[in-house]
Amino acid sequence: MTTNFIRSRIVPCALFYTALLLGWQVLVVLRIGPSYIFPSPLNVALSLAEGFRDRSFWFGILVSFRRLLTGFSLAIAVGGVLGALLLKSRTFEKTAGSLILGLQTLPSICWFPLALVWFGLSEGSIIFVVVMGSVFSFTMTIHAGLKNIPPIYVNIGRNMGVRGPALLWDVFIPAALPSLLLGLRQSWAFAWRSLLAGELLFNSQGLGFLLNMGRELNDINRVVAVMLVIMAIGVFIDKLVFGRMELAVRTRYGLKPS
Amino acid sequence: MPILKVDIASKSYPANAETLLVFEKIRFEIGRGEFVCLVGPSGCGKTTLLNILAGLDPRYEGEVLFKGRRVDGCDADRLMIFQELGLFPWLTVRENIAFGLKCKKVPAAKRARICSEYLHMVDLARFQDSYIHEISAGMKQRVALARALAMDPEVLLMDEPFSSLDAQARDLLYEELQRIWGITKKTIVFVTHNVREAVCLGDRILVFSAPPVARLKASFSVGLPRPRTIEANGVIDIVKCVFGELKSEIRKTYDHEFHP
Numbered sequence A: 001m002t003t004n005f006i007r008s009r010i011v012p013c014a015l016f017y018t019a020l021l022l023g024w025q026v027l028v029v030l031r032i033g034p035s036y037i038f039p040s041p042l043n044v045a046l047s048l049a050e051g052f053r054d055r056s057f058w059f060g061i062l063v064s065f066r067r068l069l070t071g072f073s074l075a076i077a078v079g080g081v082l083g084a085l086l087l088k089s090r091t092f093e094k095t096a097g098s099l100i101l102g103l104q105t106l107p108s109i110c111w112f113p114l115a116l117v118w119f120g121l122s123e124g125s126i127i128f129v130v131v132m133g134s135v136f137s138f139t140m141t142i143h144a145g146l147k148n149i150p151p152i153y154v155n156i157g158r159n160m161g162v163r164g165p166a167l168l169w170d171v172f173i174p175a176a177l178p179s180l181l182l183g184l185r186q187s188w189a190f191a192w193r194s195l196l197a198g199e200l201l202f203n204s205q206g207l208g209f210l211l212n213m214g215r216e217l218n219d220i221n222r223v224v225a226v227m228l229v230i231m232a233i234g235v236f237i238d239k240l241v242f243g244r245m246e247l248a249v250r251t252r253y254g255l256k257p258s
Numbered sequence B: 001m002p003i004l005k006v007d008i009a010s011k012s013y014p015a016n017a018e019t020l021l022v023f024e025k026i027r028f029e030i031g032r033g034e035f036v037c038l039v040g041p042s043g044c045g046k047t048t049l050l051n052i053l054a055g056l057d058p059r060y061e062g063e064v065l066f067k068g069r070r071v072d073g074c075d076a077d078r079l080m081i082f083q084e085l086g087l088f089p090w091l092t093v094r095e096n097i098a099f100g101l102k103c104k105k106v107p108a109a110k111r112a113r114i115c116s117e118y119l120h121m122v123d124l125a126r127f128q129d130s131y132i133h134e135i136s137a138g139m140k141q142r143v144a145l146a147r148a149l150a151m152d153p154e155v156l157l158m159d160e161p162f163s164s165l166d167a168q169a170r171d172l173l174y175e176e177l178q179r180i181w182g183i184t185k186k187t188i189v190f191v192t193h194n195v196r197e198a199v200c201l202g203d204r205i206l207v208f209s210a211p212p213v214a215r216l217k218a219s220f221s222v223g224l225p226r227p228r229t230i231e232a233n234g235v236i237d238i239v240k241c242v243f244g245e246l247k248s249e250i251r252k253t254y255d256h257e258f259h260p
């Protein structure tokens, strides 16, 4: 199985990235632009190593993650309650439903001016943007997930005398778990984007700030290095954290891997 | 006193602007410990009736009395075994059987004892830790039966529970259901399309007439000794009678649908 995995995944990936780096190096050798505009792979790698050595990247990651986790937890708490309310109350669904949809379509960066007025150039405004950027998407996916569970499960729960919060907890949530995880993953992506957009805007430390610093110092190597770090984190969280969780749940539920 | 007294003047569903009258004048009683089978053409409202008896559907004219009291909402004393079963895929076989007990806040030790008892009764002890997608259709059927029995309901409402099984698995379950019914003395209302199944299992068989607007058409008592099998001589004679009634109704359904 492992040799098969190496042959089918690792080898093609390694080839692809080698080719990519080579292509990149070729462009550098062809001098399509001066080195302060078009960086070379080697310089980016050096900058990457330097960033981790002088701990500025670690620090940026830490700061960004603290904000992300704060904002995302808030979004999950609020979104979970809103989603459950939408499920529970027809009136709430009919009235607030359209508003929540509207708010969800609003790009998260549009919250920034408001955030600045309310919280100033502070931690609070970035967290606010993270929350606003993900809470409505989470609400909507939670609501859809809970609403679309097979009605038979609800009937069985009711038939056995389960009602109220117990019904939500023992039937709705486990039945909707695969789609809830999907919602979590999607909202996480929204939160992540909102966070970086927010961090770019002022001297905020964090990864977005490092990216902007690179530009201000005219250090293109640093810019690309930070971009790589951001991408790597995104892939890591999406594939390894959420992907694994989803796979575990889907296997247990006897569903096909999505 | 009968355990269930059904007197439904009419039951209808709202259907685009109009209402769809499903059945009317359904009147019968079921005694404690009786095994009653309902047969009738497709669409006559058998599932609808079971939902009403379970308390899942309160929208009808008339009244259903359970032990003399009007049925008002669900009650774990009248448990439905749905045709789709609805076993929870996030729980193991044992956890599925324990589900209702857990919701009823039965203490863990007692719960474990009851679970083991029913796991053995339906012969699934070996599979207690399997997930639902890991067991066969017949086993799923037995888990659903055990899940309902573990709650110790007074009435079991079973909606075509064996329709998706092959003949051999079904024969085994007929045997098993009669055995379990003999031990537990539950009252069972059993819906089926299969007249042989009905005669093999039931003390009494109620035949519905054809839709639209079904009624109770006939009632047959089956006094044959138990345990019965599908091939027993007495069974086949009664099957012929019931089938005669049913066939004319089924023909009406088709006439209505194809030459309205």
Ligand SMILES: Nc1ncnc2c1ncn2[C@@H]1O[C@H](COP(=O)(O)OP(=O)(O)OP(=O)(O)O)[C@@H](O)[C@H]1O
Pocket (backbone or CB within 6 Å): B013, B014, B015, B020, B022, B040, B041, B042, B043, B044, B045, B046, B047, B048, B049, B193, B211
């Ligand atoms: N939730 C519902 N809303 C509207 N109409 C319904 C609903 N459930 C059932 N019906 C209608 O009521 C009638 C009876 O349905 P029901 O499912 O009770 O029939 P049945 O006797 O169980 O049929 P079958 O043997 O095919 O299972 C059908 O005409 C069906 O279209």
Ligand SMILES: [Mg+2]
Pocket (backbone or CB within 6 Å): B046, B047, B048
């Ligand atoms: Mg039916």
